[in-house]
Amino acid sequence: MAQALLKGTKLRLVFQVGMDDEGNAILKSKTFSNVRKEATADQLFQAATAITSLTDDMLNNLERNDSSEILAE
Template identity: 35%
Template sequence: MATKVFEKATLRLTLDEGINEGGAVVFSTKSFTHVRENATSEQLYQFAAAFSSLSAHPLVDVQIVPQYAVQPV
């Protein structure tokens, strides 16, 4: 038998940087580590919106990437 244990999470924001010379859309990603396991979706989105308001580029996507360890019981 095994169990999964939360280790850490990363908040990843994707910003639209515009269009390059070749006509392709360019995105940039900003990552923030040490996200608490109990952070709510609303709190994470409020942070993402506040951060993107400081940028000249619009926010396209917000993702939370959790990482778990699998340990024997």
């Protein structure tokens, strides 16, 4: 049986920085590495809210990206 070992977590914030000529949103993202693997969704949301308060851009999406190593037993 295989086992997954959590290697790392990243937090990706996607901001809407404007609109193009056709009315589509222009998006820009910022990724933060070395996020604590134990961080809860609420904690990540609070961090994203604090970071967003430092910008003039609107937060469009918030993503948690976990990477795992698959080990065979």
